[in-house]
Amino acid sequence: MTTLKPHRLRCDRLAAPQGLATRIPRFGWALTGGNEGAAQTAYEIAVSADPASLMDGRASHWVSGKLASDQTQFVPYAGQPLASDEIVHWTVRVWDENDQVSDWATPQSIMTGLFDPDDWQAEWIARYFVLPAGREIPADNLYDNRWQARPADHLRRDFQTRERPVRATAYVTALGLYELYINGLRIGDEVMAPGWTDYHQRAIYQSFDVTEEIRDGANAIGALIGEGWYSGRVGHNQRRAGNHYGGRPAFLCQLHLHYADGTIERIITDGEWKTRQGPVCYSDFLMGEHYDARLEIESWSEPGHDDSGWQPVEVFTPEPRPPLLTPPKSPPVREVYELPGRITGQAPSGEWIVDFRQNFAGYCRLDISGAKPGDRFTLRHGETLDEDGNLYTANLRHAVATDHYTAKGDAHGESFKPRFTFHGFRYVALTLPEGMDPETLRLTGIALFSDLEETGHIETGSELVNRLVSNIEWSQRGNFLSVPTDCPQRDERLGWSADAQVFWRTAGYNMDVSGFFAKWLDDIIDAQLADGAFTDIAPSRPLNPYRQTAQPGAPGWGDGPVIMVWQQYLRYGDRGLLESAYPALKRWMAHIAGANPDHLRVNAVYNNYGDWLSVGPASDRTMVGTAYWVFVADLMVKIAKVLGEDEDATLYAGQATDVRAALIDAFVAEDTRITGDTQTAYLLALDFDILPADRRAAARAYLIEKLDEADGHLQTGFLGVKHLLPVLSDIGEPGRAYDLLLKDTYPSWGFSIRHGATTIWERWDGWTPEHGFQSANMNSFNHYAYGSVGEWLYARMAGIDWDEADPGFRTIRMRPLFDPRIGWVKAQYDAPVGRIESAWQHTGHSVEWSIAIPPGCKADIELPCAESAITFDGRPLTGCETAEGTTRFTANAGPHRVVIRTDKDIPA
Ligand code: BGC
Numbered sequence: 001m002t003t004l005k006p007h008r009l010r011c012d013r014l015a016a017p018q019g020l021a022t023r024i025p026r027f028g029w030a031l032t033g034g035n036e037g038a039a040q041t042a043y044e045i046a047v048s049a050d051p052a053s054l055m056d057g058r059a060s061h062w063v064s065g066k067l068a069s070d071q072t073q074f075v076p077y078a079g080q081p082l083a084s085d086e087i088v089h090w091t092v093r094v095w096d097e098n099d100q101v102s103d104w105a106t107p108q109s110i111m112t113g114l115f116d117p118d119d120w121q122a123e124w125i126a127r128y129f130v131l132p133a134g135r136e137i138p139a140d141n142l143y144d145n146r147w148q149a150r151p152a153d154h155l156r157r158d159f160q161t162r163e164r165p166v167r168a169t170a171y172v173t174a175l176g177l178y179e180l181y182i183n184g185l186r187i188g189d190e191v192m193a194p195g196w197t198d199y200h201q202r203a204i205y206q207s208f209d210v211t212e213e214i215r216d217g218a219n220a221i222g223a224l225i226g227e228g229w230y231s232g233r234v235g236h237n238q239r240r241a242g243n244h245y246g247g248r249p250a251f252l253c254q255l256h257l258h259y260a261d262g263t264i265e266r267i268i269t270d271g272e273w274k275t276r277q278g279p280v281c282y283s284d285f286l287m288g289e290h291y292d293a294r295l296e297i298e299s300w301s302e303p304g305h306d307d308s309g310w311q312p313v314e315v316f317t318p319e320p321r322p323p324l325l326t327p328p329k330s331p332p333v334r335e336v337y338e339l340p341g342r343i344t345g346q347a348p349s350g351e352w353i354v355d356f357r358q359n360f361a362g363y364c365r366l367d368i369s370g371a372k373p374g375d376r377f378t379l380r381h382g383e384t385l386d387e388d389g390n391l392y393t394a395n396l397r398h399a400v401a402t403d404h405y406t407a408k409g410d411a412h413g414e415s416f417k418p419r420f421t422f423h424g425f426r427y428v429a430l431t432l433p434e435g436m437d438p439e440t441l442r443l444t445g446i447a448l449f450s451d452l453e454e455t456g457h458i459e460t461g462s463e464l465v466n467r468l469v470s471n472i473e474w475s476q477r478g479n480f481l482s483v484p485t486d487c488p489q490r491d492e493r494l495g496w497s498a499d500a501q502v503f504w505r506t507a508g509y510n511m512d513v514s515g516f517f518a519k520w521l522d523d524i525i526d527a528q529l530a531d532g533a534f535t536d537i538a539p540s541r542p543l544n545p546y547r548q549t550a551q552p553g554a555p556g557w558g559d560g561p562v563i564m565v566w567q568q569y570l571r572y573g574d575r576g577l578l579e580s581a582y583p584a585l586k587r588w589m590a591h592i593a594g595a596n597p598d599h600l601r602v603n604a605v606y607n608n609y610g611d612w613l614s615v616g617p618a619s620d621r622t623m624v625g626t627a628y629w630v631f632v633a634d635l636m637v638k639i640a641k642v643l644g645e646d647e648d649a650t651l652y653a654g655q656a657t658d659v660r661a662a663l664i665d666a667f668v669a670e671d672t673r674i675t676g677d678t679q680t681a682y683l684l685a686l687d688f689d690i691l692p693a694d695r696r697a698a699a700r701a702y703l704i705e706k707l708d709e710a711d712g713h714l715q716t717g718f719l720g721v722k723h724l725l726p727v728l729s730d731i732g733e734p735g736r737a738y739d740l741l742l743k744d745t746y747p748s749w750g751f752s753i754r755h756g757a758t759t760i761w762e763r764w765d766g767w768t769p770e771h772g773f774q775s776a777n778m779n780s781f782n783h784y785a786y787g788s789v790g791e792w793l794y795a796r797m798a799g800i801d802w803d804e805a806d807p808g809f810r811t812i813r814m815r816p817l818f819d820p821r822i823g824w825v826k827a828q829y830d831a832p833v834g835r836i837e838s839a840w841q842h843t844g845h846s847v848e849w850s851i852a853i854p855p856g857c858k859a860d861i862e863l864p865c866a867e868s869a870i871t872f873d874g875r876p877l878t879g880c881e882t883a884e885g886t887t888r889f890t891a892n893a894g895p896h897r898v899v900i901r902t903d904k905d906i907p908a
Contacts, residue, residue, distance in 0.1 A: 176249025424489025573808025
């Protein structure tokens with residue numbers, strides 16, 4: 001038997017899909033173990049309804065037999081067609097290079113979704129529509145509030161089973177947000193379900209196995225629905241702050257009861273359901289939630305509840321059309337971390353300040369005892385305190401971010417956490433009922449985000465770099481909530497595409513973003529305009545509510561999909577994604593080209609943001625936009641080649657040549673000065689390979705000049721910053737890359753860290769000792785765009801990089817940059833193919849470097865020194881040295897140890 005082991009099983013990018021989207025899923029697994037040079041030579045997959053039969057050749061759906069192949073990703077299912085509403089299990093075993101077989105992997109389950117539109121019989125239900133929201137009752141009513149935010153509706157019905165079903169599945173979604181209950185129990189652990197999509201086109205439904213919850217005889221099913229992205233507030237446009245998709249939340253659910261005799265009974269949402277308001281007086285993303293525990297409805301989702309006072313629901317057809325119902329491609333949002341709150345004292349405002357010591361997105365759980373009925377607790381959320389020690393909320397703009405809890409006075413204590421709101425915060429300012437001692441309560445922060453597997457880990461000998469890594473990770477957690485957003489705190493929280501595209505490579509090291517991106521790509525393509533324009537944000541609706549049309553994408557923004565799709569391909573090796581995105585990408589390219597016959601990007605630039613939020617001299621926006629055009633045209637050549645679209649490849653290559661020539665003609669002077677003369681101008685010119693070879697040296701020199709002029713500081717904005725450290729490393733200046741990384745004077749990453757940042761700031765000068773807070777109009781402390789430096793930490797500092805020629809990390813490009821100031825680095829990345837490790841220690845004249853390469857993979861290693869300085873697994877290298885004083889060699893699967901020893905300092 002081999003020591004090779006398949007693990008981390010994936011089916012259509014998910015560990016255990018609940019509601020599979022396709023009848024022909026694709027399987028993938030990582031490998032671990034094996035000898036040096038280990039590789040898979042064959043595999044066998046089994047798929048079965050009965051997990052017990054999986055490994056003995058009796059699997060009901062598919063036994064592939066031993067298939068000679070080294071493929072471990074995107075292996076298509078080829079068994080008996082999968083049906084709607086079934087649960088199957090699958091496993092895999094592999095053979096190694098000596099034809100020794102592994103154990104079967106721990107099986108994973110797959111729940112199929114509802115494949116055919118005809119499978120759906122449920123109808124949309126909602127509380128009867130009354131305008132304006134919340135005003136149907138007198139203004140002194142408990143449900144009334146300044147923002148006309150709606151109370152959460154309860155929905156319920158009783159039903160009978162004729163016996164206990166052998167299996168039961170619930171398919172559920174909402175226009176808005178929902179929580180599902182059966183017989184008094186909350187179903188599933190997702191929050192903010194079903195997630196954000198353009199509900200006029202698509203809504204995601206969840207599938208739950210509820211077999212255990214269904215009883216013989218009397219049962220009840222119920223839901224709580226809230227506004228969320230559907231009818232609540234999102235975005236910053238006060239002319240249309242909410243009601244982006246509709247005026248009230250609605251619910252759709254279909255419960256399948258499978259009886260022993262093979263019949264299926266369906267309990268669906270229809271006119272039989274009833275509705276009532278309860279303790280959630282309102283709950284809105286931006287405003288917060290008011291929960292009055294005195295209004296709780298006891299046992300409302302249990303059978304036999306007296307619902308005679310409840311109202312009938314309205315059965316209706318959503319406008320402008322019922323959304324397409326699709327199963328999730330991404331893991332759901334969950335409550336992932338708990339952070340203890342610490343009361344630090346009383347603010348001048350009189351409120352108690354609670355510090356969670358981490359800026360994050362989520363809400364608090366409040367545990368109290370000894371409250372009297374009607375006691376009111378108020379929690380205001382903010383990212384920071386002002387100079388007087390009061391909660392600073394001016395930067396939240398119109399987001400009120402306040403939760404209220406009215407106690408019922410339960411002698412056994414009571415506990416509150418909001419349901420349909422979240423805030424971006426580190427601090428809470430707490431107002432307690434008269435005379436209550438703050439020591440008698442507990443406040444726990446609950447961090448919510450799309451629960452993606454965390455795939456990267458990196459630690460170094462530098463406190464500052466470790467903090468930076470943590471800040472990047474927390475900004476990703478705080479902003480990966482159903483869609484990748486710009487920020488989680490103010491009245492915005494939108495899926496801005498440039499923020500995402502500059503950060504995407506970093507994001508992919510930190511977490512498995514394969515499913516999350518596949519879902520967002522649906523949103524992006526749903527938002528694409530008829531003329532081919534991608535949009536600035538996706539889902540796009542709340543941004544431009546005056547016109548009911550989306551804001552078309554600016555250069556660097558609208559280009560995002562091309563860039564991210566290509567990166568996804570390099571990271572995961574999934575050609576299928578390229579294929580499905582390709583027509584939309586082509587339409588975008590045609591959109592730019594059609595508007596700009598002279599090959600300069602002067603038209604169709606929309607809200608041309610340029611190198612957004614840079615400091616120092618501004619880059620020329622047309623130059624930046626045109627440089628991006630070169631970049632995406634080059635990417636389209638690569639994408640077209642992978643897809644075998646040779647004619648298109650020729651077309652885009654021609655376009656790239658024309659645009660390069662036009663850019664040089666318009667913006668590059670004879671001496672190679674580029675209009676604007678900024679760091680970003682030279683960075684883009686170098687990284688996008690815009691200049692001919694004989695002009696690159698001059699551009700390099702100007703880049704260094706610009707850095708020197710800024711006293712070694714960066715001056716880049718959202719678009720430029722990503723290229724800084726990579727370009728400096730590529731042009732033979734890695735020491736300068738480390739200088740920037742380790743700086744803590746303004747502007748730098750270290751500056752924000754020195755001033756207490758626990759997430760990445762939106763602006764380099766979000767707060768400075770000289771000027772205090774930047775303009776409250778736009779000053780988030782949790783914006784991941786500048787965190788795009790993370791990719792360099794993995795790809796270059798640690799040396800774990802993909803290889804464009806062999807995507808999916810089957811070949812790992814390892815070009816670590818050693819620096820004595822960091823001392824040591826320990827990194828790992830769980831690629832789909834398996835875990836890659838890199839750890840080095842620098843002791844001045846020597847570096848010891850250990851790596852681990854997963855089975856079936858190899859490393860293409862490049863080190864910045866002569867081969868005579870290197871020993872590899874204890875042996876000297878021969879014949880690997882290249883002309884530029886670097887040494888290049890290959891390492892096979894397995895652990896390896898590299899030692900570099902010189903009599904002078906080792907160059908970074
Ligand atoms: C957002 C961004 C976005 C930018 C575009 C801001 O309001 O927060 O991060 O990319 O607008 O101008």
